[in-house]
Amino acid sequence: MSANLTKLAYQSFHQSKNYFSVAHKTLSKQIHKILYPEFQPKITPLSGEIVEEVQKRLNDLLEIDWEDAQKGIYPQSLLFENSWEDFFQYYPVVCFDLLQVWERIHKGRYQEFSPEIPKDIYPSYYLQNFHYQTDGYLSEISANLYDLQVELLFGGSTDAMRRRILAPMKHKLEVFTDIPQKQIRILDVACGTGRTLKLIRSALPQVCLYGTDLSPNYLKKANSLLSQILGELPQLAQANAEELPYRDDYFHATVAVFLFHELPSHVRQTVIEQCFRVTKPGGVFIICDSIQLSDAPHLASVMNNFYQTFHEPYYHHYMTDDLSGYLEKAGFENVQTQVHFMSKFWVAHKAILC
């Protein structure tokens, strides 16, 4: 009985986050229409069937999220976590920032950065206002707003999608049972604000965690989040995923969450080769990213609307790109895929040398 009540509380909590994000999107669309009546958005209205399908996929995600917690893959308390402090502090800023976002959309300005941001040290494909975000990934304010903006996009389910890496990761790490947990090393490539590292820490409290990202401000935000939790602080490093600063065969598990749709195709291959290089023989590499067209052709309008509304310059190509092919070309074997809600997972193995 009490488990049923807890499950109901979990479902209600998540559905209310979803309703909040729907209300946010509806209201901001209305305000946008009032302020810019002449603007014609390039999006396809979603049919009732598609909205129902998206809701069903969300319900399925919540179900598996609940079940994995019941199986002990991660603590049940994770299901009820929310960054309330960030929400109250930054939600008004997100709303206020919409005015700048709309200006950027209307003027077609999607490579716009504050003058103090050094631009010559980053690859050119990275110098974009992804999601039309102010300063792209390159300022403190962007780092503070990012998680909230992504939560509004995904109806509060972002961590539930990220958590889907934990079951395959724990399962694949079983090949290293003779190694003490404290000697297991896990790398999160493009760790952003550290959400995935936090989830891994909850599921595997003793392992050594590492995170890299190109954005110094996102790494600072990650450091502040991760220093609040128990356990050894993950080692964070500013690095391009195309040149990971680690020796060969170093990590028992490597992950990359919501990175690949933001890379041009040739860079996707290079990053996968780097992940192969730093993963140990016997280890696992897990990608979590957006679903692709072949996973849900009937959701093509949702995917098309996404890259047109959120300035995602590499997403159209990503929708049909063959990541399994890149993984195999890099040397990974036994590549398996799964799909949950709006996310897709590739679980790839690096063979043990005989």
Ligand SMILES: C[S@@+](CC[C@H](N)C(=O)[O-])C[C@H]1O[C@@H](n2cnc3c(N)ncnc32)[C@H](O)[C@@H]1O
């Ligand atoms: C959509 S965010 C995902 C962040 C995080 N993994 C998450 O789950 O929220 C993409 C991240 O990739 C980082 N990034 C993009 N290109 C990169 C590259 N070439 N090397 C390292 N990080 C990169 C960005 O700075 C940003 O933090």
